[in-house]
Amino acid sequence: MLDFEEELRKFHPSIEVEDAEEAIFSQDLTDIADALIQVLEKSKKSGE
Amino acid sequence: MICYKCGCTLSEKDFCTGCGADVGMYKKILALSNRYYNDALDKCSVRDLSGAIVSLKQSIKLNKNNVDARNLLGLVYYEIGEVVEALGQWVISKNIRDSKNIATDYLDVIQENPNKLESMNQNLKKYNQSLSLCYQDSLDYATIQLKKILSMAPKYLRARQLLALIYIKGEEWDKAKIELDKCLAIDTKNTMCLRMLHEVDTMLNPVEVNHVKGKKNKNDEHKVQVYRSGNETIIQPINKSESRTGITLLNIAIGLIIGIAVSYFLILPARIYSVNEDANNKISMISDEKDKKTSELEAVELEMTKLKAENEELKKYQISDGEEGGLSAYDVVMDAMNKYLENTEDIARVAESLEKLETPAGLDIVNKSEAFNTMYSRLIERAGSQLASFYFSRGYDSYQSEDYEAAVPNLERAYYYDKSNGDALFYLGNAYRRTGQDDLAKQTYANVIDHFQGTESASKAEIYLAEMNNE
Numbered sequence: 001m002l003d004f005e006e007e008l009r010k011f012h013p014s015i016e017v018e019d020a021e022e023a024i025f026s027q028d029l030t031d032i033a034d035a036l037i038q039v040l041e042k043s044k045k046s047g048e
Numbered sequence: 049m050i051c052y053k054c055g056c057t058l059s060e061k062d063f064c065t066g067c068g069a070d071v072g073m074y075k076k077i078l079a080l081s082n083r084y085y086n087d088a089l090d091k092c093s094v095r096d097l098s099g100a101i102v103s104l105k106q107s108i109k110l111n112k113n114n115v116d117a118r119n120l121l122g123l124v125y126y127e128i129g130e131v132v133e134a135l136g137q138w139v140i141s142k143n144i145r146d147s148k149n150i151a152t153d154y155l156d157v158i159q160e161n162p163n164k165l166e167s168m169n170q171n172l173k174k175y176n177q178s179l180s181l182c183y184q185d186s187l188d189y190a191t192i193q194l195k196k197i198l199s200m201a202p203k204y205l206r207a208r209q210l211l212a213l214i215y216i217k218g219e220e221w222d223k224a225k226i227e228l229d230k231c232l233a234i235d236t237k238n239t240m241c242l243r244m245l246h247e248v249d250t251m252l253n254p255v256e257v258n259h260v261k262g263k264k265n266k267n268d269e270h271k272v273q274v275y276r277s278g279n280e281t282i283i284q285p286i287n288k289s290e291s292r293t294g295i296t297l298l299n300i301a302i303g304l305i306i307g308i309a310v311s312y313f314l315i316l317p318a319r320i321y322s323v324n325e326d327a328n329n330k331i332s333m334i335s336d337e338k339d340k341k342t343s344e345l346e347a348v349e350l351e352m353t354k355l356k357a358e359n360e361e362l363k364k365y366q367i368s369d370g371e372e373g374g375l376s377a378y379d380v381v382m383d384a385m386n387k388y389l390e391n392t393e394d395i396a397r398v399a400e401s402l403e404k405l406e407t408p409a410g411l412d413i414v415n416k417s418e419a420f421n422t423m424y425s426r427l428i429e430r431a432g433s434q435l436a437s438f439y440f441s442r443g444y445d446s447y448q449s450e451d452y453e454a455a456v457p458n459l460e461r462a463y464y465y466d467k468s469n470g471d472a473l474f475y476l477g478n479a480y481r482r483t484g485q486d487d488l489a490k491q492t493y494a495n496v497i498d499h500f501q502g503t504e505s506a507s508k509a510e511i512y513l514a515e516m517n518n519e
Contacts, residue, residue: 001247002213002244004216007213007240008183011209013176014130014132014176014206015132015133016132016176017131017132017135017169017172018169019132020132020135023136024136024139024140029112029140030112031109031111031112031113032109032111033052033074033077033112033113036074037052037074040073
């Protein structure tokens with residue numbers, strides 16, 4: 001039997017249009033490629 | 049694919065031919081991002097939108113510059129009603145690549161239609177409001193709000209899922225199933241929807257689910273027929289069809305019994321009542337006709353009796369044509385004529401003879417032979433005035449001696465033989481009045497007034513008539 005309260009917690013408020021700008025700017029755009037580059041540069045510096 | 053360090057186009061080698069940087073791992077990460085993007089495309093083609101979102105998020109997590117993945121993620125968000133999420137992805141995509149980017153078109157479409165955007169924003173606000181109402185346990189109001197949202201945006205997945213959850217909470221399983229089916233039409237593999245649908249199916253068909261569970265647990269107790277059709281293996285329980293057949297036969301039998309019972313308790317009494325009513329109507333009609341005929345017969349019999357009585361009465365006064373020893377009318381006239389010719393002054397004898405011709409209907413002579421009429425006319429021409437005087441004298445005497453009963457026939461005869469005798473008519477009216485024959489008296493007074501205008505009799509008749517009318 002589903003627990004209504006538990007299931008309800010899985011629903012989150014939708015972002016409204018007024019909050020779109022803040023939502024876009026607050027996104028963490030760091031990707032794996034960035035992390036890899038940082039790792040490669042660090043390892044290169046430590047090798048030198 | 050370009051080098052992350054110098055921007056040169058990379059070759060098939062694991063290092064950059066321009067700057068010598070190690071790009072082997074970098075190329076693998078980008079390839080993996082593209083692989084996730086392709087996986088998302090496959091999932092979108094079967095409307096597995098939630099699976100596509102996961103893949104696309106992985107894709108842009110591996111390579112934030114994967115514009116195609118971002119654009120597709122925006123489209124998927126837009127499809128399930130998450131407008132702001134979609135706008136965010138398209139804005140970032142446009143910032144990464146300003147030209148030759150489909151995201152620009154998507155953004156233009158939305159910006160060109162601000163009313164639509166405002167409507168979508170209102171739906172988002174209402175959804176948030178409904179969610180907070182659910183937390184406050186105001187589920188009825190939340191249901192109304194969600195229905196409004198879905199009437200405007202039927203593909204708003206989260207709103208429909210929340211509505212289905214509210215229905216499940218209210219144990220409205222059928223409604224919940226409808227909403228969940230619609231959710232799965234939008235997003236076929238949505239985990240939350242599938243879980244809720246399983247719950248709903250369990251509640252709607254507990255027997256079937258238990259049967260399936262039982263079959264799994266007691267597989268050896270149920271005989272199954274396994275055969276292959278093409279590439280598919282079909283497992284068909286043998287006894288299931290038998291039980292279904294039995295249930296079907298039982299249902300048919302129950303249906304027949306119910307049908308017979310309905311016809312016996314509902315249709316048959318109504319039919320009997322209808323037939324009885326028709327029969328009663330016919331009986332009533334026949335009875336009415338019989339009454340009518342009986343009354344007509346009675347009327348005819350009554351008339352016949354009356355006519356017979358009149359006939360008998362008339363026979364008493366009838367002067368026969370010589371049969372059975374009686375005198376004929378002609379003989380009477382002849383006798384009166386003889387008496388007159390014997391002695392023209394002895395008018396009393398003539399009158400006596402002529403009185404034999406009178407009938408209860410009156411003094412007028414009707415339906416007689418031509419010879420009779422000729423003879424009678426000649427007699428009246430000669431003796432009419434004498435007869436009038438004779439009868440007036442007798443009538444007036446009776447009147448004066450207040451014997452009005454005797455006065456009436458004599459005065460009638462006097463006026464019959466002399467129509468110019470106004471006094472006879474006037475006294476006749478008086479005699480009628482005295483004997484209580486008011487209608488005849490009025491009629492007689494009216495005749496006096498009409499035919500003898502200006503006479504004293506007419507004046508008196510007028511006064512008496514007025515008196516009678518005022519009584």
